[in-house]
Amino acid sequence: MTHIRISERDGVAVLTADRPPANAMDLELLEELVGAVERLAADLPPALVLAGRAGFFSAGVDLKAVPAYGPAEQRRMVEGINRMALDVYSLPCPVVCARSPGTPSRAGSCSRSAAITGSRRPKAAMA
Numbered sequence: 001m002t003h004i005r006i007s008e009r010d011g012v013a014v015l016t017a018d019r020p021p022a023n024a025m026d027l028e029l030l031e032e033l034v035g036a037v038e039r040l041a042a043d044l045p046p047a048l049v050l051a052g053r054a055g056f057f058s059a060g061v062d063l064k065a066v067p068a069y070g071p072a073e074q075r076r077m078v079e080g081i082n083r084m085a086l087d088v089y090s091l092p093c094p095v096v097c098a099r100s101p102g103t104p105s106r107a108g109s110c111s112r113s114a115a116i117t118g119s120r121r122p123k124a125a126m127a
Helices: 027-042 069-091
Strands: 006-011 011-017 047-051 096-100 112-115
Touching: 006 027, 006 069, 011 027
Parallel strands: 011 047, 047 096, 096 112
Antiparallel strands: 006 011
């Protein structure tokens, strides 16, 4: 199942994660995120906005799924988190995390983090 959508708005790439209910990361979501960031790095946008489904940026690691993982899956999870963060950090374009006001920020890989009200997303990334 695809939980990642890449769209373009006013020349800015918008990567949106949508894994109900709270965008908690399991191996599937993490692998999709890594693949999406790799595709963006290969065709670099002028800026990137990372967004989550309405009300959630990301709850972090899926604490229901991950404890059931065996050693190999746990290693893939840790390697995937590291890969995703390093790939986002290494993008030579501005990266802005759009999150709903009042939600915890798991936006450590972003150049900037912005709380967005309503269903609006930023028209342009912050430099």
